[in-house]
Amino acid sequence: MEPVFRTLEITAGALVRAQGMRRRYDGLDNIPSSGGFVLALNHNGYTDFLPPALGLYRRGRRARFMIKSEVMDVAIMRFIVKHTRAVTVDRSAGAEAFRVAVRALRDGEAVVVYPETTISRSFELKQFKTGAVRMAVEADVPVVPAAQWGAQRQWSKGTRRRMGFARIPVHVRFGEPIRFESDVDVHDAIERLYAAIEQLLRQVQDDYPEAPAGADWLPARLGGGAPTPEEALVVEEEEAVEKARRRAQRSAGDREQQR
Structure with a gap:
């Protein structure tokens, strides 16, 4: 695994440099230097795993991302998943992924x-599921809340794709570890985690360069062109029906x- 993982890290670094991505990290000292922990992140774009992963690398840590099993339909993703030991989640049967993640945490690994x-179309926080807290409690490890902002400008739902040399600033802020x-x-714990990530998200948004009014990657709350959470929910429900069909x-x- 090691040579391929290192090659992927080098490739990721080269990719963000080729894009001129201007990364900023705050709170890197909040990432444990050793031992297992859950990194809980907001999700607003298809490439938003890269900046946090590179932030972890700066602290000498690697992480196993929990990702939906549908990515295994793509050959290159099967390769990446295998060699980074990402944890694939079948949404109809998530018990096995939960077990694998807990074992990794107990073995001293980081799990993201x-x-x-799912990606938030409104770029506001959606309702949280309980998995992050439950696996941290089961493995007796802390949860590190984190928020990233800017990656949704590259590639997300409902936005124009900007994957070239766009010099997009991306900010990632890691909060203080929480041990439950x-x-x-669990529901109280989720509320606490939600509040922590929401606070971090507001901080990175406040520190972010001013955006043009109506920008497709900006929440409606901030004068952007993204749908409101209520409007996004309607779209998501329609998508769910279509996927089921x-x-x-x-x-x-x-x-x-x-037959």
Whole structure:
């Protein structure tokens, strides 16, 4: 794994340099230098894993990202997942991914979780799932809350793609580790984690260069052209219905071929 992982790190660094990405990191000292921990991040773009991963690398840490199993349909992603030991999550049966993540945490590894589970079209925080807290409690490790801002300008839902030499600034802020007791109420813990990440997100947004009014990557709350959370929810529900329809069609086609 090591040679390939190192090659991917070098490639990632070269990629962000080729794009002229202007990265800024705050709170790097909050990343534990050793031992397992969960890194809980907001999710607003297809490439928003790169800046945090490179931030971890600055601290001498590597991480296993939890990603949806659908990426395994793409050959290059299967290669990357295998050699970075990412944890694939089948949303219809997530128990195995949870078990793998907890074992990795107990072994002293870092695991990156997007509590929202999907990209936020509104670029505001969506409702959190409980997995990040539950696996941290199960493995008896801290959760490091973090927020990143700017990566959604490269490639996200509902935005123009800007993957060339766009010199996009991306800010990542790592918060202080939170350790939850074994008897914590999970919903209370999620509220605490949500509040921590929301505060970090507001801070990176406040420190970010001024954006033009109506920018497609900017939340409506800040004068941007992104949908409001309520509008985004309508779109997401429509997408969910369409995905279910396509899955049903594929299943029907598979059954027909087996006859």
